[in-house]
Amino acid sequence: MIWQLDLAILTLVVIAGIGAITVKDLLGAAILFGAYSFMMCLLWSIMGAVDVSFTEASVGAGASTVFFVAAVFRTTRRTKD
Amino acid sequence: MPELISTIVAKYNYWIYITLMMIGLYAMIAKNNLVKKIVGMSIFQTAIILFYVSIGAKRGATIPILEHGHGSSHITHAVDYINPLPHVLMLTAIVVAVATLGVALALAVKVYNQYNTLEEDEILTQMREK
Numbered sequence: 001m002i003w004q005l006d007l008a009i010l011t012l013v014v015i016a017g018i019g020a021i022t023v024k025d026l027l028g029a030a031i032l033f034g035a036y037s038f039m040m041c042l043l044w045s046i047m048g049a050v051d052v053s054f055t056e057a058s059v060g061a062g063a064s065t066v067f068f069v070a071a072v073f074r075t076t077r078r079t080k081d
Numbered sequence: 082m083p084e085l086i087s088t089i090v091a092k093y094n095y096w097i098y099i100t101l102m103m104i105g106l107y108a109m110i111a112k113n114n115l116v117k118k119i120v121g122m123s124i125f126q127t128a129i130i131l132f133y134v135s136i137g138a139k140r141g142a143t144i145p146i147l148e149h150g151h152g153s154s155h156i157t158h159a160v161d162y163i164n165p166l167p168h169v170l171m172l173t174a175i176v177v178a179v180a181t182l183g184v185a186l187a188l189a190v191k192v193y194n195q196y197n198t199l200e201e202d203e204i205l206t207q208m209r210e211k
Contacts, residue, residue, distance in 0.1 A: 060127070
């Protein structure tokens with residue numbers, strides 16, 4: 001485990017998480033959540049959990065983002081907070 | 082005081098996991114939009130999964146895959162490998178997280194079809210008017 005890379009990607013994860021819950025557009029929130037899941041997948045590769053990493057890349061960053069985009073497409077992009 | 086600071090800095094990953102968990106909890110409690118609440122729930126779940134995976138990480142160990150696994154029996158030093166038990170448990174947790182996410186988003190779509198909004202306060206006022 002390389003701690004410099006670990007710390008840099010943990011910072012990016014926190015930034016993407018805060019961005020996903022503060023952005024004033026639900027489609028933007030869905031895409032930022034996809035970025036968050038992809039950073040998480042990189043973090044697990046760094047920790048040596050390769051099986052968890054590729055499950056997260058396909059299921060978390062792939063299927064979850066598709067679910068969010070489909071739900072936003074069927075409802076509305078408007079949000080107050 | 083220096084010992085306290087070095088303890089805090091040495092365990093930096095745990096502090097960041099707790100920060101992520103609190104971001105998710107805040108979004109679940111304080112956000113008004115239903116999709117934002119679901120995003121918060123997913124962030125909370127991934128923070129817990131991250132905590133468990135980091136427990137299994139070791140300094141100077143390699144990934145838990147046997148080289149030359151087939152063939153004659155040989156002795157493996159478990160200290161040289163990262164502990165794979167938390168990985169296997171958290172693999173199940175990821176799949177459960179995606180199933181929960183799908184059910185939650187389907188319910189949010191049904192709520193939108195019923196009330197024509199995703200904001201919690203507008204839904205509550207519409208429910209009180211009926």
